[in-house]
Amino acid sequence: MDADRLDPSRYVEKVHLATGATLDDPITPEELLVRSHRDGHVVDIYARTMMSLLVDVTDDEALVTDAMKEVRRIGHRASEMLAKALGAEDHDAIAERLFGLKEREHYFRYRRQVPAADVMAAHVAKMKGEARSRLEAAGGVVRVLLTGGTGFVGKEILHRAASDPGIATVFVLIRPKTLRDRDGNVRKTLTAEDRGQALVDELGLGEAGAKLRFLAGDIEAPRLGLSDADFALLADAATHVIHCAASVAFDDPYERSFEANVLGSLNALTLSKQLQEAPRSPFVAHLSVETSYIHGRQTHAPAREDEVVFPRNYYNNYYELTKAMASIETERFMLEEGLRVVQLCPSIVVGDARTGNNRGDQKVVNAPVNAFGRAEEALAGPEGWLPKTQLLARLASLFPGNNHARINLVPVDRVAAGILAALVRPEAVGERIHLATDRLIDAEQMRDIIGEELHAKVLIAEPTLHRTVSLPVMTTLLAGLGQDRLVAGLTKLAEIFGGYAEWGQPVHEVGNDHRLLGLPAERPDTAGVFRMLCRHNKYVQRFGRVRDAEEIARRERLWRDFIDDLERLAGRPAGTLSADEFEAAVGLALDVESFTRRDDPRAGSAPRLAAPV
Numbered sequence: 001m002d003a004d005r006l007d008p009s010r011y012v013e014k015v016h017l018a019t020g021a022t023l024d025d026p027i028t029p030e031e032l033l034v035r036s037h038r039d040g041h042v043v044d045i046y047a048r049t050m051m052s053l054l055v056d057v058t059d060d061e062a063l064v065t066d067a068m069k070e071v072r073r074i075g076h077r078a079s080e081m082l083a084k085a086l087g088a089e090d091h092d093a094i095a096e097r098l099f100g101l102k103e104r105e106h107y108f109r110y111r112r113q114v115p116a117a118d119v120m121a122a123h124v125a126k127m128k129g130e131a132r133s134r135l136e137a138a139g140g141v142v143r144v145l146l147t148g149g150t151g152f153v154g155k156e157i158l159h160r161a162a163s164d165p166g167i168a169t170v171f172v173l174i175r176p177k178t179l180r181d182r183d184g185n186v187r188k189t190l191t192a193e194d195r196g197q198a199l200v201d202e203l204g205l206g207e208a209g210a211k212l213r214f215l216a217g218d219i220e221a222p223r224l225g226l227s228d229a230d231f232a233l234l235a236d237a238a239t240h241v242i243h244c245a246a247s248v249a250f251d252d253p254y255e256r257s258f259e260a261n262v263l264g265s266l267n268a269l270t271l272s273k274q275l276q277e278a279p280r281s282p283f284v285a286h287l288s289v290e291t292s293y294i295h296g297r298q299t300h301a302p303a304r305e306d307e308v309v310f311p312r313n314y315y316n317n318y319y320e321l322t323k324a325m326a327s328i329e330t331e332r333f334m335l336e337e338g339l340r341v342v343q344l345c346p347s348i349v350v351g352d353a354r355t356g357n358n359r360g361d362q363k364v365v366n367a368p369v370n371a372f373g374r375a376e377e378a379l380a381g382p383e384g385w386l387p388k389t390q391l392l393a394r395l396a397s398l399f400p401g402n403n404h405a406r407i408n409l410v411p412v413d414r415v416a417a418g419i420l421a422a423l424v425r426p427e428a429v430g431e432r433i434h435l436a437t438d439r440l441i442d443a444e445q446m447r448d449i450i451g452e453e454l455h456a457k458v459l460i461a462e463p464t465l466h467r468t469v470s471l472p473v474m475t476t477l478l479a480g481l482g483q484d485r486l487v488a489g490l491t492k493l494a495e496i497f498g499g500y501a502e503w504g505q506p507v508h509e510v511g512n513d514h515r516l517l518g519l520p521a522e523r524p525d526t527a528g529v530f531r532m533l534c535r536h537n538k539y540v541q542r543f544g545r546v547r548d549a550e551e552i553a554r555r556e557r558l559w560r561d562f563i564d565d566l567e568r569l570a571g572r573p574a575g576t577l578s579a580d581e582f583e584a585a586v587g588l589a590l591d592v593e594s595f596t597r598r599d600d601p602r603a604g605s606a607p608r609l610a611a612p613v
Contacts, residue, residue, distance in 0.1 A: 006258055008032060011325045012310060014106045023106055029254040032108065032321055034297055034314040034499070039468050041100025047071060048464040055503040056403045064503070065300075075099040108310045112328055115335065124430030127340045132426035134239070134284040142284070142423050143169040143237045147219050147268060148245030150174065150199060152361045153289065153349060156416040157244065158199070162208040166424060171234060172196060173217040173224055173245075192216035202359075202553045219245045219264040224271050235278035240423055243268040244289045248363060250317045250496040257318040258325075265326035269333045269341075276339060285340040285429050286333075287422055292345040292408065292436045292508045294324035297499075302509040305345075305432050311506075316499035327432070334430060342428045346415045347436035347508060348500070353411035353524040354573065355563045356536030360552040362544055365409065368493055369450065369534055372397055373543035376456040392486060395474055399447065399458050400466040400494050401501025406440040408508055411529050414519065421517040433512040441526040443501050449527065452579040453534040463502045467494055528575025535574075535582060539592055555595050562589055 004010075012032065014023040030036050039045055047068070054064050076095050083091035095101040114120065135142075144161070148154040149172040161167045174192040181187050190198075196214030203209070218225035226234070245268075247260035265288065272286035295303035296311025308327055315321040333339040350365055351358035358366065375396040383389045418435045422428045447458045461470060471494055475487045514521040537543055540555045563574050566585050570577060577585070591598055 005263075006255060008321075009111075011110060011112075011328055012108050013111050015109055016106055017104055025106075027108075029318065029321070032315060033318070034316060037314060039464070041096075043098070044100035045464055045468050047100075049462055052402050052462050052464060052503060059404050061503055072101060075101050107312060110308065110310050110324075110328060112332070120335075123335065127334070127338075128426050128429045131284050131340050131429040134282060135424065135426055138239050138282050138284070140424060141166060141168045142239045143167075143171070143282075144423065145171045145173065145215075145234055145238050145241045147173045147224070147241075147243050147264075148289075150195070151244065151246075151248075152359060152363075153346070153412060153415055153419075154244045155199070155203060155359050156352075156412045157242065157419055158212065159203050159205070160416050160420055162203070162205045162211060164420065167420075168211065169237065170212050171238065172199075172212055172214050173219070173226075174199075174214050175218045175225075176216055198549075202549050204553060204557055219243075219267055220259055222267060222270075223274070224267055226271075231274075235275055235281055237282070238275055239282050239284045240287060241268060241272045241275065242287045242289065242419060242423075243272075244419075246289070246323070248319065250319050250364070251492060252318060254318045254322075257322040261319070261322035262325045262329065265329055269330060269337075269339060272341075273333065273337055273339050283340075284423075284426075285342055286330075287342045287344060287419060288326070288330045289419065290327050290330075290343055290345045291320065291323045292347045292434045293320045293506070294327050294345065295506050295508070296320060296324070297504065297506065303434075303506045304509050305434050305512050308432075313504070317496075340429050342422045342430075343432040344415075344419055344422060345432060345434050345436070347408035347410045347434070349412050349415055350409050350529060351411065351533050351536055352413045353529050354413075354532065354567075354575070355556070355560050356529075356532035356534075357540070357556045357560065358412065358533070358536065359556065360541070360547065360549060362541075362547075364496070365530075365533065366537060366541075366544070368399060368497055369454075369537050370541065370544035371489060371493065372399075372450055372456040372458055373454045373534075373538055376454055377543070388481070392478075392481075392483060394459075395478065395490065396486060397456060397458050398461045398466070398470070398474075398490070399443070399501070400461050400463045400471075400498040401443040402463065402503040403442070403444040403447075403460055405443045405501045405503050406505055406507070407442065407446070407500055408436050408440055408505075409526050409529060410435060410437050411524050414524060418513055418517050418519055421519065425517055428512075428516045431512060431516055433516060434508045434510050435513055436508040436510055437523045437526055438510050439523055439526045440507075441530055445527060446530060449531050450534060453531060454538060463498050467498060525573075525575065528573060532575045539586060539590070540595075558590075558595065558597070562586075565589070 008029050009027045012027055014025050014027060016023055038048060051064050051068050055061055058064065079095035079098065080091045083094050088094060092103055144167060146154060146157060149158055158170065161170050174195050176192055177190040177195060178186055179188045192214045196212065200209035200212060215226060215230045223231060243265060245264055247257055269286060275281055275283045294308055296315045297313040308324060327343060330341050330343055334341045348364055375393040378384060378389055379393045415435045443460055447460055450456050450458050471490065475491060478487045513519045540559050546552055566574050574582065586592065589598060
């Protein structure tokens with residue numbers, strides 16, 4: 001890829017802190033992440049550890065932030081006094097050498113020109129009117145092109161769209177897949193239609209799947225790799241493009257994240273612009289699915305829906321950074337190209353609110369939950385008494401985070417409902433909408449729920465001390481024991497999730513989901529959602545051991561029916577039942593080994609509880 005295209009300075013600039021002048025210094029992707037600005041000095045490590053512990057004691061992040069500033073002031077004052085005593089001129093060098101104190105000479109901000117508020121409002125109002133007229137001309141019936149249909153959120157969109165009478169057709173972009181044997185020889189090539197039919201079967205759509213049409217393409221190719229015939233088809237039929245494809249690997253390198261998230265978005269935006277300008281096109285709007293974490297780390301005020309600013313405390317990973325860049329490109333297409341867009345920004349997406357169903361997803365929150373569950377099973381197994389087993393299980397049950405770190409989890413059904421609602425809500429055009437929650441869950445609550453549901457004894461480890469001291473020691477010990485897989489797992493857990501379990505996480509402003517999309521103002525109970533995630537991963541996924549897509553789909557259909565029966569008998573949501581009540585209900589209704597109904601061994605039959613709860 002062209003190095004200039006990858007250059008972060010296309011989006012970000014350095015600004016001198018004192019003068020406000022723009023600096024021409026080169027910008028590397030690494031310096032835009034928080035990991036480049038900490039852990040460089042033993043005193044810095046100690047201070048961050050103490051600040052984290054102080055948050056635990058006081059539960060007052062503002063107080064701790066002020067205390068940290070005061071400690072820095074004292075450190076600089078001590079350095080000045082020492083420099084004076086030694087006759088040294090550069091007290092900043094002494095402050096950095098003795099205390100790890102670095103004076104920032106610059107900050108970062110995004111390069112973009114936003115028009116005046118009245119001009120912006122007029123521009124957006126015009127686009128809303130155009131979208132309304134186009135939607136009325138289509139009779140309210142929409143035909144959608146969806147990217148990312150084979151992903152977690154994409155599957156939920158397809159499942160809901162198939163039964164939505166207002167959606168006439170969903171064109172699903174799918175990349176053909178080549179299967180090779182161990183020697184690298186081509187064994188089989190799956191066409192877009194082959195993969196699409198497998199998706200229909202996996203989702204159990206039956207005849208409803210007839211409204212899905214599968215088009216060969218690739219989001220990283222110009223015009224999404226569509227053939228001339230398929231482009232002509234979309235130009236005559238598509239009312240919306242939902243760009244849902246992305247790389248959600250938090251540990252991907254910058255280049256890979258940029259290709260998937262920025263270039264993929266640019267290709268999708270360019271296609272939508274071509275559709276909008278095509279003669280006789282019914283095109284209404286482009287829906288860009290992004291993330292609420294485009295706002296980065298440690299905002300001192302709620303992260304607003306109507307703006308994106310470079311975070312003073314940087315980004316956790318390249319996923320967040322490149323999704324923010326993609327959001328800026330979406331905004332640019334709206335302002336400069338006149339493309340009608342909606343920006344939809346989910347927080348951390350987890351399984352269905354009622355059932356926990358996640359269609360086999362193994363990423364983000366699912367990964368540590370599965371690891372904790374497997375560790376507890378090892379302790380309960382025949383070799384659980386062995387010192388080695390106990391050591392490995394305890395190490396695998398460490399969770400790097402602050403007890404009071406607040407995490408924004410949103411169930412996938414809420415996200416998909418918001419995306420589909422945006423199709424028929426012209427007032428959403430030109431807006432950024434957080435599909436997030438105001439009912440945050442903290443690491444302490446997650447630990448307690450995991451203990452109740454999985455019987456796992458999770459130890460929350462202070463994150464700074466964990467990544468700088470404990471983790472290096474543990475990985476060295478485990479490598480010596482030949483536990484390379486566990487080493488990789490612990491390292492990845494710290495890399496992927498550690499950043500989101502530290503104090504000072506952003507609080508996302510919400511409201512547009514209700515005001516513009518009509519979603520319920522009362523958002524799902526996050527504790528209940530997380531509880532159902534644990535139950536689903538325990539029984540349906542078997543902590544990640546069940547990976548076959550068809551088997552996962554069969555189990556999830558059976559699981560959904562079980563939850564339906566359980567909630568009818570209990571008269572309340574399954575997520576409100578205690579761990580003991582739920583476990584007893586599972587034992588009455590299901591054979592968890594074969595995952596079948598107890599009174600009918602045939603897989604896929606609806607379970608019935610043998611007795612009320």
